[in-house]
Amino acid sequence: MATKTAGRKMLLGGEWVDREDRIPVYDPENGEQIDSVPAAAKEDMEYAIQVAEEGAAIAESLTVRERMDILNKAAAYIDERREEFAETIAKEGSKTINEARGEAKRAAETLRLGAEEARRLTGESINFDQMPGNENRMGYYYHFPVGVIAAITPFNDPLNLVAHKVSPGIAAGNAMIVKPATETPLSALKLAEALVHAGLPKKVLTVITGRGRDIGDTLVESSKVNMISFTGGLETGEAIAKKAGLKKLSMELGSNSPAIVMADTDLKKAADSLTSGAFAASGQNCLGVQRIFIESSVYDEFKKHMTKAVSSVKLGRKLSEDTDMGPLINEKEAKRVQEWVEEALDAGGNILAGGKREGALYHPTLLENVPEDATIVKEEVFGPVVMIFPVDSLDEAITRSNQVNYGLQAGIFTKNIDAAMKAARRLHVGGVMINDSSDFRIDAMPFGGVKGSGLGREGVAFAIEEMSEKRIICFKLEDF
Ligand SMILES: NC(=O)c1ccc[n+]([C@@H]2O[C@H](COP(=O)([O-])OP(=O)(O)OC[C@H]3O[C@@H](n4cnc5c(N)ncnc54)[C@H](O)[C@@H]3O)[C@@H](O)[C@H]2O)c1
Numbered sequence: 001m002a003t004k005t006a007g008r009k010m011l012l013g014g015e016w017v018d019r020e021d022r023i024p025v026y027d028p029e030n031g032e033q034i035d036s037v038p039a040a041a042k043e044d045m046e047y048a049i050q051v052a053e054e055g056a057a058i059a060e061s062l063t064v065r066e067r068m069d070i071l072n073k074a075a076a077y078i079d080e081r082r083e084e085f086a087e088t089i090a091k092e093g094s095k096t097i098n099e100a101r102g103e104a105k106r107a108a109e110t111l112r113l114g115a116e117e118a119r120r121l122t123g124e125s126i127n128f129d130q131m132p133g134n135e136n137r138m139g140y141y142y143h144f145p146v147g148v149i150a151a152i153t154p155f156n157d158p159l160n161l162v163a164h165k166v167s168p169g170i171a172a173g174n175a176m177i178v179k180p181a182t183e184t185p186l187s188a189l190k191l192a193e194a195l196v197h198a199g200l201p202k203k204v205l206t207v208i209t210g211r212g213r214d215i216g217d218t219l220v221e222s223s224k225v226n227m228i229s230f231t232g233g234l235e236t237g238e239a240i241a242k243k244a245g246l247k248k249l250s251m252e253l254g255s256n257s258p259a260i261v262m263a264d265t266d267l268k269k270a271a272d273s274l275t276s277g278a279f280a281a282s283g284q285n286c287l288g289v290q291r292i293f294i295e296s297s298v299y300d301e302f303k304k305h306m307t308k309a310v311s312s313v314k315l316g317r318k319l320s321e322d323t324d325m326g327p328l329i330n331e332k333e334a335k336r337v338q339e340w341v342e343e344a345l346d347a348g349g350n351i352l353a354g355g356k357r358e359g360a361l362y363h364p365t366l367l368e369n370v371p372e373d374a375t376i377v378k379e380e381v382f383g384p385v386v387m388i389f390p391v392d393s394l395d396e397a398i399t400r401s402n403q404v405n406y407g408l409q410a411g412i413f414t415k416n417i418d419a420a421m422k423a424a425r426r427l428h429v430g431g432v433m434i435n436d437s438s439d440f441r442i443d444a445m446p447f448g449g450v451k452g453s454g455l456g457r458e459g460v461a462f463a464i465e466e467m468s469e470k471r472i473i474c475f476k477l478e479d480f
């Protein structure tokens, strides 16, 4: 067994605090405990909320320049320690070291985007005299912070998806209570280190670790929390929304991303792109490609390319430079994926690649002939499985793409601009990638989905709007 490192502390009320009750953090690759974090109690969350109310006044009083400097310094802190952040991401989660380095680089960028948007969060004048009788009125609106924001984050991108909440939240002058995923809390705590080092005043940020059942409801149901910014599964999101009461909600939820391959495209390039999009982060990726619809005239040729590409995904230790894919977050999730695949095979599907589990590792799997009513077609697999389906037309591909209760992003591969624009307009999703898989994102773009994929948009310039309020100021002047 690996020696337990000294347990991490959580950031509560501006202080790093410990608790006797602790939650182990395991490396999913070998099941070894790599660290532990405090298990906050209900009283700790109550205190966090009380402190955050004080923190909100402090955050609002920060000048725009101060907010910019803090976010830029925190970004530099991460850049200077990228390997350390990457190793934390890789060890506590499923990502390979190369994937983790990419996430650490993106998280620094996400913080810098917050600094930029802090500068741009202005308002504008209003022409009151557009309505007769208002000739002597003038004014403007401006933004002010929501106040206290609860940021609840998932396990799969344990650093950048926390940054996507904290960066716009601080940029807009809010106090943040971060409740990271129980499986991967360490990266969120390191982000807090970066922000504290950058000079973030005490009480503005809390990163509280604990079991959802102990602290989740206290956070979600508190009337002193003005907004919940949640990223996670649809079921959890719905449960939180029901308990939240009257407060702002941002929901980045699940997906079941489709891709369309038209006959006029480069089939090998499409297969390589879709393989990357399906198996990044072991498929534990909200943008992961799950269903591929291929024009039937090129189905067999595409199948050959896709089977070869999926079979070439290199498994290995997460910290090895040449590993393409690591394990799922735990063996329980790998067993669930295995059960979904077995159900699909029992219903008539067949395996073209993969289909093997070794502990928490599930081999990259390609299926065909899976019936539409199979669980793995309708629900979010959130694992390394992708399915191919022949279609007779683009219309059929679009209709079938839209047949699930998710709509985050989709991809279409075609050289035909009319086909691309038809897909762009008729796919019921938050983003359509032309000649890319669904798994494309830059942190500055609007990000989010429709149906069971969520409410609202992240992407720092868009999240900052959701994390702010507008106030109109109107002057009624005498003669002027
Ligand atoms: N749309 C996006 O941007 C996006 C990004 C990443 C992941 N996701 C989704 O997240 C899911 C995978 O992540 P996960 O397994 O961590 O999700 P999850 O829903 O199990 O957990 C997400 C977070 O919610 C917390 N939580 C769970 N129950 C809670 C409760 N009752 N009250 C308060 N907090 C509670 C968890 O501890 C965790 O911090 C997938 O569905 C994936 O699609 C979406």
Ligand SMILES: O=C[C@H](O)CS(=O)(=O)O
Binding pocket: 156, 157, 161, 284, 285, 286, 287, 440, 441
């Ligand atoms: O898992 C979902 C992530 O938001 C996708 S990305 O890592 O931000 O591209």
